[in-house]
Amino acid sequence: MSVPAQDNRRPTRPEPRPGVMAISAYVPGKSHVEGVEKVYKLSSNETPIGPSPLAVAAYQAAGANLQDYPDGSATVLREAIGKATGINPARIICGAGSDELLNLIAHTYVGAGDEAIFSAHGFLVYKIATLSAGGTPIATPETEGLVADVDAMLAAVTPRTKLVFLANPNNPTGTYLPFEEVRRLHAELPPHVLLVLDAAYSEYVRRNDYEAGLELALTAENVIMTRTFSKIHGLAALRIGWAVGSEAVIDALNRVRGPFNMNAPAIAAGAAAILDTAHMETAVAHNDQWLSWLTAEIGALGLKVTPSVGNFLLIHFPETAGRTAPEADAFLNRRGIVLRQVRAYGLPHALRMTVGSEEANRLVVQALSDFLAGAAQ
Template sequence: MSVSAKETQRHPARPEPRPGVLAISAYVPGKSHAAGVDKVFKLSSNETPLGPSPKAIAAFQSAGTNLQDYPDGSSTALREAIGKAMGIDPDRIICGAGSDEILNLIAHAYVGPGDEAIHCAHGFLVYKIATLGAGGVPVVVPDREDLQMDVDAIIGAVTERTRVIFLANPNNPTGTYLPFNEVRRLHAALPPNVLLVLDAAYSEYVRRNDYETGLELALSAENVIMCRTFSKIHGLAALRIGWAVASEAVIDALNRIRGPFNMNAPAIAAGAAAILDAEHVERSIAHNDQWLSWLTTELTALGLTVTPSVGNFVLIHFPKTPGRTAAEADAFLTRRGLILRAVASYGLPDSLRMTIGTEEANRLVVQALSDFLSGAER
């Protein structure tokens, strides 16, 4: 036998990823297109219908005249703008290419092979992906029947191998939230070596007196990090901007594995302008308040169940009756150019998630679902 033949027997025919990588189900975003439809309303990704701040657009365009230079590797202008808006020391802030990058940095910094990371059954899919990507073991905790997160179940799932708990508050795709006394109760029950990740991507939309983002807890506790995004209320999803605040030790660890130029210059400039435009944020909040309430009322009047939401989306539940299922509703809406998010991958096969859209889009969805449920055009 030749040397090359022996080598082929000992080694795979091509490079192989480490064990576990190919077992990861890649994240699949909400669909964007409807074949054969002239006008499409994309209501599948929780994007703001008001778009970004004009000031953010101007900053982005200005930064585009100097693309030959590397960006600031520390995202200084963005961190300082966030610090000014939030009253935070910029040194306690880390920025990333969307909060997705920060979630992955957390997993790679604190979760190793065999370590456990806890997330809720209907939580953001990236938590599981990040955990598996780091070689860890995802521990899934069931939610309550009302789709609220179960603090006692989370506490009960903590073991000696637990390193991270991912908690979206408010949660996507359910729209539910935990009052902050419950978050504090959870934190108080955790060993000091377990990092509590408070994912507050939708926090700006919440209008509840018993809700807090987790900022103060992240600033005062050694084992809490709060993550935020510019993709939702700030309307900068295309630029991929996220940020987080935590103890100096946690921020230092994440910066050690963060890419040296993980934020591009136009994103830094646009993000800094966006977070300081409070008037635009208030307009977005007002629009969401109006249409979240309207949609919940109208959809319920059609006989559909809507989980009470504090975000910029609603979770709509459909019966299992043939002709009225979520999958059939999704197909019906798509034919009309109304793109909602199927959430079977979140363990909710009988539901669709709808982003709060423009007045036109919101009214069209309600009319289309009325037609669907009545059997029109079927």
Template sequence: MSSAASVPSRPVPRPGVLAIEAYVPGKAHAGGAAKVYKLSANENPLGPSPKAVAAFHGADALEFYPDGSATKLREAIGKTYGLDPARLVCGTGSDELITLLALAFAGPGDEVLYSQYGFLVYRIATLAAGATPVIAPERDYHSDVDALLAAVTPATRVVFLANPNNPTGTYLPFDEIKRLQQGLPPNVLLALDAAYAEYVRRNDYEAGIELVATCQNVVMLRTFSKIHGLAALRVGWMYGPAEVIDAVNRVRGAFNVSAAGIAAATAAIEDAAHVEAAVAHNERWGSWLTTELIALGLKVTPSVANFLLVHFPLEPGKTSKEADAFLMERGLILRRVDSYGIPTALRLTIGTEEANHALVAALRDFMGGSHGT
């Protein structure tokens, strides 16, 4: 019988849980400014489809549980992309699906692999499952297939790859994604996180549908939070092999997507015109912002998503930390990316025309002035 001294005096989380650094969202408030432009969370500046808003308001039978299988939404997704609804599962944002994949396919003694600047939730989900996170280095802010494959061990169970990646905005062409899949052992699950896929207009890009259709160890994750403008409703979806979908359905919550989320997302995915308007806005203003920021002497990582990673000088008065404080005073909220290991940069969501002009004007003042301590 163990001694009383060996018994903890309170409930103790299992090993690894307290090693998790909680995810900190981008700031949403800036004190003192007359008008605030939130450019920290990669939200759609056009907002949601009016049809989605109408569907949201119509979902008012609040006393009833939602459809636990999100049947209507899965059917709408299937129709839009030509997919079998039985191979789709919906979640509370793609974040939940990332966590469920880690819980279902990895645990103590297993490894989960992702790239150096991969989405922070990959680490959180890995540690929550009791598995060990493994990080592969990137090249010039691009995921490196050779580095990922070199990091695979017999303990590897899941590889998470954001394509395009957040916070860098870079992507891997489809040939590289296929090379990664072909180099993985068949028991390793490749999870392609395509949260920003709708924004990409490159001939060599594919979100992952083709690979999932032909492989038993690949899934593709998508979200309604970005181009569809439904971040507040938290709706995501995943396409995968029947066996993977079955496993995730066994560990997810029975009613994990709300009735309002199902209704709004169904209407959103059926409104192709709104999606195209968002893409056109992003193409126009992403290009404009990149040109303007480079002209100010800043470095911008080429992005195919709805945000830019902007690199600041190291000299006092011009640093990213000082820029962040300066912009906050002007009511412009960007995202610090220190937690990603990029302390010299800020991530900028492409905003409305007004917000974009305000940002460039503020940065022109910042780069032209003296802000040293």
């Protein structure tokens, strides 16, 4: 009996579907430096204020019942968000951070051959979520000030467009679109295109022409706004996010969402945190003080800083040898200061810095001054 010739075209191991291996995995901000005992982590936009004591107490209390499944609808959390914002809880969906919700949106509305649009320096998860859903990511140019360009986004819309992601404010640039521009973007989109307003840093913004997008998400059929508890609320470790949109959009997402996508301690802590307005005001006041101070002090060193409305700032470095962003990063690391390289965002000559504690902020300015002084010698 003859043995069939081996078909060399057949895979010899399980293969991911087409497109998966084209994804560049998301790399979080670095949190330690080899050989350095004390590290000031300013790479992940975490609040130096920490979480609300009420949230910590709720988290600890939930630990007494870890044998029970969590509420699959996160009812307590959705009701607390509704109480704090005036939103009908039925219009709210919660997830394991806004990252999960962004991925849910992509997997619900994007398939093979579909496109999703975002600005050139937009949050990396938009591209990852689109590719993982089998779609094609479309990055559009920004203005010279690193602000999303509404006209460029609209020009990129085709019959294949299903989503437009807009981070407002944007990470990592810290820039924002005035809400009249957001409304113009929405008004000129085809009704079948879903506008995703990522408002992760909205609580920090103090501009009269800014809105997070809540009203638009509640009144338009093709808008959804996402928010997070990782930033102002200081609950990044628990992974809590929420979104609000039309009944039809929320219903579709709930059909894709996992049945227990949030854990019970996170639900309890989030519900307590969003009602602690005093704690949020403390965090905002700290950020207002030190964001402006850092912008002025770093600018005075001769480094360009993109004006930011978030809890971070983008610092630009020369391309001159001895003064580059990677060299500055290495110098800062040796002093235990960790900022975020943003080469993956198409910004190889910049570093993103989180607004930290007073101690950390002053150390960064001194270290940058020493770095530049050494480079000038």
